[in-house]
Amino acid sequence: MQFELVTVSFGDGLLHGMTHGSGNVLALHLHGTWGNFYENPFVAALAPVYANHGIRYAAVNLPSHDGGSIAESMSDSLSALDAWVAELASPASSIILQGHSLGALKIISAWQKNHNLMRRVKATVLISPFDAVAFYGGKTAEEIDANRCVIEEHAAKFGESSFIPEDVFDLWPLSSAMYLAATQAGGDWDVFPSRDGTHANALQPITCPTLVALGSEDFASFPAPQIVAESLTEQQTLLIEGAPHNFAGKEPELSARVDAFLDDLNL
Incomplete structure (x- = not known):
């Protein structure tokens, strides 16, 4: 599989990423805590899935990649998302946003804040979203x-x-x-409050088709992933048995469900 290394200027330096495929729709994957654009195996596994649908796929770093997660900033990440879209997409391109873990929370936050990019987002894929307040x-x-x-x-x-x-x-x-930011009830990171069962309501600002992918062995989930999944009645929810937080070993199952989700979109 061929990937292209891409960069974007941000702050005083560069952020790196990789792209695969081509098309008028851009799918952007945002990593989670201590993550980066390449580390989790499912990141590369999903690239041909998007390419087969004529969608350009990009997995990109945010300012919080790797050790930058020690001092996360929601606003910095959303600014970096805008920078990546400006770098990789034409003004007329449609966008699919995919996020894993804390990356999923950043996408939820962008919807809740009605971030200006959201009007271009045609679908959202949330992989292992979790309750940051309960987890930390x-x-x-x-x-x-x-x-x-x-x-x-x-x-x-x-x-x-x-x-x-x-x-x-x-x-x-x-x-x-x-x-303190991550554990503030009602704060910037409290966007998926599964601890009190209101996480389904928190996803209501998302107005496009949405896939929520959860693993039954997700160590970050509270309460149990099965309970979290049952509450998401208005979302297209996937619960993969035996899958951990990063879906290691379950990439084929995740890829198959994302493939079916993209089929339904008819982009």
Whole structure:
């Protein structure tokens, strides 16, 4: 499979990505936490699926790629999305947005904020969306509040850019500022609140055909992925048995469902 390496100027440097295929429709894949444009195997596996439908496929880096996830910024990511569209698509091109994990949350946020790009988006693919507040903060309001108090005191003492203590969150480094943003109920990252069952309502601003893909073994999901999927009655929801958060080993099943979804679009 042939890929083209592409770049776009952003801030003081360049962001990198890869594209495959050609066509008047551009599908943009946005990575998740500590991700990048190539790491998860399903990213490349989906490229020929889109190409077979005459859609140009691009997996691109956001400013938060790799270590940049320590201090995520929703606004920076949406600005980078605009930059990529300007670089890769003509003004008349239609757009498909695909996001994984935190990338899916950024797409949901763009819809909720009625970001100006959304008028060009003809379909949305959300892979492993999750409740950021519950994942980072805790499963109950009391646990979330307690952890936030610890980090607020930590930030006051060591600064907002300081890494949070591992006894609060130990899966990867996070800045205090990022942790407080990610765990703020009703904040920028609280766009898929499955902890209280209102995640289906949170997707209502998405006005185009939507596929939500969840794995039954998703470690980031709360409550269980099966419960989350059952609540998404108005979305085209795919639950793949045995699939982890990054769908490793289940790429064929995910590709087949995306293929069927694109068939239904008739773009």
